[in-house]
Amino acid sequence: MAKIIQCVPNISEGRRPEIVEAVINEVRSTAGVTLIDYSSDASHNRTVITFLGDENSVGEAAFKLAKKAVELIDLRVHEGEHPRMGAVDVIPFIPIKETTLDECDEIAKAVGARIWNECQMPVFLYEHSASTPKRENLATIRKGQFEGMAEKMAKPEWTADFGGNAPHESAGVVAVGARMPLVAFNINLDTSDLSIASKIAKIIRRSSGGYDCVKALGVMLEDRNIAQVSINMTNFNKTPLYRVLETVRFEAKRYGVNVVGTEIIGLTPMQALVDCAEYYLQIENFDSAKQVLENNL
Amino acid sequence: MAKIIQCVPNISEGRRPEIVEAVINEVRSTAGVTLIDYSSDASHNRTVITFLGDENSVGEAAFKLAKKAVELIDLRVHEGEHPRMGAVDVIPFIPIKETTLDECDEIAKAVGARIWNECQMPVFLYEHSASTPKRENLATIRKGQFEGMAEKMAKPEWTADFGGNAPHESAGVVAVGARMPLVAFNINLDTSDLSIASKIAKIIRRSSGGYDCVKALGVMLEDRNIAQVSINMTNFNKTPLYRVLETVRFEAKRYGVNVVGTEIIGLTPMQALVDCAEYYLQIENFDSAKQVLENNL
Numbered sequence A, B: 001m002a003k004i005i006q007c008v009p010n011i012s013e014g015r016r017p018e019i020v021e022a023v024i025n026e027v028r029s030t031a032g033v034t035l036i037d038y039s040s041d042a043s044h045n046r047t048v049i050t051f052l053g054d055e056n057s058v059g060e061a062a063f064k065l066a067k068k069a070v071e072l073i074d075l076r077v078h079e080g081e082h083p084r085m086g087a088v089d090v091i092p093f094i095p096i097k098e099t100t101l102d103e104c105d106e107i108a109k110a111v112g113a114r115i116w117n118e119c120q121m122p123v124f125l126y127e128h129s130a131s132t133p134k135r136e137n138l139a140t141i142r143k144g145q146f147e148g149m150a151e152k153m154a155k156p157e158w159t160a161d162f163g164g165n166a167p168h169e170s171a172g173v174v175a176v177g178a179r180m181p182l183v184a185f186n187i188n189l190d191t192s193d194l195s196i197a198s199k200i201a202k203i204i205r206r207s208s209g210g211y212d213c214v215k216a217l218g219v220m221l222e223d224r225n226i227a228q229v230s231i232n233m234t235n236f237n238k239t240p241l242y243r244v245l246e247t248v249r250f251e252a253k254r255y256g257v258n259v260v261g262t263e264i265i266g267l268t269p270m271q272a273l274v275d276c277a278e279y280y281l282q283i284e285n286f287d288s289a290k291q292v293l294e295n296n297l
Helices: A017-028 A058-072 A101-119 A138-142 A145-153 A194-204 A241-253 A270-280 B017-028 B058-072 B101-119 B138-142 B145-153 B194-204 B241-253 B270-280
Strands: A004-007 A033-041 A046-053 A088-097 A123-125 A174-178 A183-189 A214-221 A226-233 A259-265 B004-007 B033-041 B046-053 B088-097 B123-125 B174-178 B183-189 B214-221 B226-233 B259-265
Touching: A004 A058, A004 A101, A017 A033, A017 A046, A017 A058, A033 A058, A046 A058, A058 A088, A058 A101, A088 A101, A101 A123, A101 A174, A138 A174, A183 A194, A183 A241, A194 A214, A194 A226, A194 A241, A226 A241, A241 A259, A241 A270, A270 B270, B004 B058, B004 B101, B017 B033, B017 B046, B017 B058, B033 B058, B046 B058, B058 B088, B058 B101, B088 B101, B101 B123, B101 B174, B138 B174, B183 B194, B183 B241, B194 B214, B194 B226, B194 B241, B226 B241, B241 B259, B241 B270
Parallel strands: A088 A174, A123 A174, B088 B174, B123 B174
Antiparallel strands: A004 A046, A004 A088, A033 A046, A183 A226, A183 A259, A214 A226, B004 B046, B004 B088, B033 B046, B183 B226, B183 B259, B214 B226
8 A cells, every 4th residue: 555656857858868868867776766658859858757656765766856957957058849947847746546635745845945955956836836826837937938037036926935036057947846647638529620629628628617627729630630629637536537528529519520539648547547437337336445456455 | 567466265164253364364474465355254154355466475375374274164064055165165366467367377276286285175276277178167166065075076077186086074175276357247227127137137148148258147136126237247358347338238228228327346457447448438549558557566
């Protein structure tokens, strides 16, 4: 019954494999964590790293990774399509098993304090760890990017949560915080009319009045000539996948359009799928914590 | 990425807690295994024990449990409603994660040999481990029960796989083998007509021409006054739960009857539910071994 916490740091290097490997080696060399995946994007010049660990090891690995990124990555010469503000740009801690957002928040704050104290890189706490509602959203914190951060932080309302009011000269600033697991869940429609996917995305997403924990966008899959509702599920406990799928299904019917399939991109926690099985199989009184065999380990 | 094997021994004692505890303590005291559940039934005078372990520990725990049951349980004075032939009656080894039926078969045979060599209790290999097709089915091996076993084993075709042609005087004989996980999956109908559930059970079960890995029976839920199709899924990889549910649904429609809910009794491997989520969510190209986060541990 060990606790499992996921950490998905993004670093601002996706072109020089030797730098990426040196940073990731800090995770590989930490006892008690398991490196799950990493993926570099050259045009973004960015690498997303995923690892799992318990409450004692996950923060240590994240700190070591951040320290190495600060040493090796210089934002003053960084170019790439993806917005970024730091050598390590964002470090989320995510509850997976036997743990909570609040426990992840504690870890995030401890790691944030250490990054400032030992690396002199200022830290903004974001998402569940944010000190004010204005800092919950990563995009709001990152606005202005590395190049605009000195001017932004000079304003009193943008003092860092750890580290005062000026960015690290070469490494910038980093966002650290606890958040729920994201599930990237895309729904494909049997139409080539992008406007239908866009209208449905607008209906289901929070920002325009839809479900609380949904971000969504209409996109074209050019190779298949079909439109897709591309979705980020930000809390599958509050807004489960099946609810979004069934909503997209009945909204699409208005246009005579059907769902032809879905995609899950990257990783999903087991529970996001178990919740859907429970719904569609109509299982009465199911206690997944006890009845799913693997949850007893 | 550790292997996980489940073991679900049944012992012929469900009335004297001190005996049950003494037998289960052999599991508790074995390093590398986790006791998940146990449940005694007084009218059956039988206890079902569930534990998990890796390939090195699960056989050791099963052997120690069997040895203790042979010492403490005397079938000559055993009474109970459930058919039985041994102090420990059956010991299945079940692949859960990163392992196969064939690996479980090796463990079953090693444990079987040891039970004969060290406890002088004869062993029949059953299910995937059976030496002949006639011995695959536990009920066929157990027919005649403890009281009839001496006469049965005297026939050449019923010589034990380990241990010759006479049962242990007080402990009888035991069936040991590898099998797939069972899922007890019941489907409730909005009718009080038992004959409808019975007809549908007959359609879906293997023994009367239905799905290969389904055992099924119509039963009444007296307290709710509804009929239920009570199902044992014997291999959810070959016959998934959703297929059986959807078949019951369309067969019930012939009678104007609907599915009102389902039940999963006891434990289910995660994958049985993930497979159903994948079907109902219509996920394209999903690789659960990689994309379900917990499978990477």
